[in-house]
Amino acid sequence: MKDSSSLLEITWTDPVTGTKGFVVIDTLVRGLASGGLRLRKGCTLEEVRGLAQGMTRKEAVVYDPQDRYVPLGGGKGGIDVDPADPEAVAVLTRFLAAVRPVVREQWTTGEDFGLRQETIDKVAADLGMASTVEAVFATIDDVPAARQRLAEAFAVHVGGISLGDLVGGYGVARAATGAARHLGLEPGESTAVVQGFGSIGGAAARYLVEQGVRVVAVADREGLIRDDAGLDVEALLAARDGAGVIDRSRLGAGVRLGDRDAWLDVPCDLLVPAAMSYVIGPDDVDRITARVVVEGANMPTLPEAERLLGERGVPVVPDFLANVMTNAWWWWVVFGDVAPTEESSYAKIDAVMARLVATVFADSTATGTSLRSCALELAARHTAAVTERVGITG
Template identity: 55%
Template sequence: MPSPAPAPLISLTWTDHVTGTVGYLVVDRLVRGVSSGGLRMRKGCTLAEVTGLARGMTMKEALHFDPDGPPSRYVPLGGAKGGIDCDPRDPAAHGVLVRFLRAVRPYVENVWTTGEDLGLSQDLVDRAAAEAGLVSTVQAVHPLLDDETAARRRLADAFGVTVGGIGLDGLVGGCGVAESALAALDREGVAYSGTRVSVQGFGTMGGATARFLSEAGLTVVAVADVLGTIADPAGLDVEALLAARDAYGVIDRGTLRPGCQELPADAWLGAEAEILVPAAVSYAVDAVNQAAVRARWVVEAANMPVLPEAEALLAGRGITVLPDVVVNSATNAWWWWTLFGDIGPDAEEAFRHTRRSMRALVDHVLERAAAEGCTPRAAAHALVAERLPVMAERFGWYA
């Protein structure tokens, strides 16, 4: 039984004086005085959720730190997370976001680097940050850069890159998730052709994951958004669905081609597919509904989508969960690879680096899980437990 995670360094609750909306900031850990983690907005967001997400960010940073690996300009940061209990579609949401960022401005300026997460696009976060008087949502890391001007220009240029109508920043995370799934298939000797995929959530992460898996030759048979599940056993036209979604990942049903079935919202879970990709909300798979899962792999593109008791039951049925702290970590890492200068503002370079890094990480975790007879999550946790003390010794918490 793993020991409980230590209490976070900072945990605060904010109440909006205008609407009464509640928001949270949790800094789990610092490395060189800085932490990293996105800001989400969803109705029902809780302090416990944000605390768990912040701990997950600490793990993601540690997993991308290889003390024996090749030299890298990117030095891992600590983990943090922000969350606001508000529907992002609420007309008052933007004002709430601005006031939250204004309230936590000292943390963003000094210790917390942040960006888009569930319910928020980077453009929305950037606009709100500017209104709140912030230079950048990652300005806390600026003192760690060799050349701040060049680094900021490099990241801005990278955010201006599009591929197939989608921004590079909206694709790298899905590229990492897809590569994680492909690594699992390769390890088992499963051909891509004929392998079916069901995706919950068609926003940034879900949509990009579906694109990359489809491009690799897999068949996406089901996609779920807030309106329900769209399915076609013969395979969905992923590019057409991407073109038909709005800013919140909701697909225009009027564009669906003949043969597409409109099913209930939870139908994605029991789809006839080998790979299941929860890419929306946390806590999507619980001890009850896990019984509907028929897939061989559950690939966690979302943060904390599978509850621990559900994962244990899935493992008992021979279903492997590839954990979020591994497979969805590429978005965060891409920011830092680009800002610190390991890669430039180029899509193909970003995808190559993402695939290479994620393949090495997933292979390492799966090999350790096989050798120790444990789940991939337990293997990832063990790896983090080994790396965190090395990070602390080498870089310091507050240095």
């Protein structure tokens, strides 16, 4: 059944395995929506609907009238399949073939939880599609130049990792240290725990350390890795596989192992959930000692848990602000707002994230409301400005 707040909802059933897949278009701007495609066992239409709503906010919150990039609408896709399932790529192929008209005309998509960009690019090519972002090129004057910028940007590697796999986590790290400073915490005197060690979590940990934060624990799907003296994050990145799992045989001395869910119990200043949705519930709040929660994942904190944390004076930097930079960076490159280099990309992220964090903290202090409420209001103001600029958004 279609939710009345969404423009389009598709539920697909794989004719071979019976697997369910979903597409939700929450909003359209100039006929387009942006948002990734995730593979997760247990993925539901309700989850994808919430993610699509989050994409609407991500697009809007970074709007700058000086940019060539004008925010798109929000959409999302999800398939109820384990990405490690041997049939996952075949299911993905059949799903993309089925929803290809929406991808071609309205929904620009890419990697998300459980899906690597190179995998979706290969599947798209096998289906005769140049890419899964083709719809956006109708809004660009010099398409060859845009394609070239994107190719050059993804060819950049920083410390052995693709720039495209780093920008999202870089933004999360900047959001975390920016929030810490607003709370009177200096990065060099702060500790962090990161849950998830994929592209977002791994990069967030790298750039937290670069700013002086001591990362005392990370969690991947195999469990907790902890060292209160500070983990060697670069060594962990070198020992990480394509699914974000760290090879335990390559861990150094002094590292302790624990259960996968024990990350909430580790004392820290900055808590960064950067993997799954719905991982902090009301029953978990008393386990958290952090001064601030920074949502590197999409929808990791349940609303009641966020309310309880707020009552304890622990702010939550919302996902659609903290982890916005992967999506924004794609479009900044495509539209030419950044050069396809590490220096240009990181300088833009630094400036935008500093502005966003400062704005929501100032608004929260002035109004006595949560960071999420203030970020939602900021996104609403930007949506109104975009509507005035380009017309009815849908």
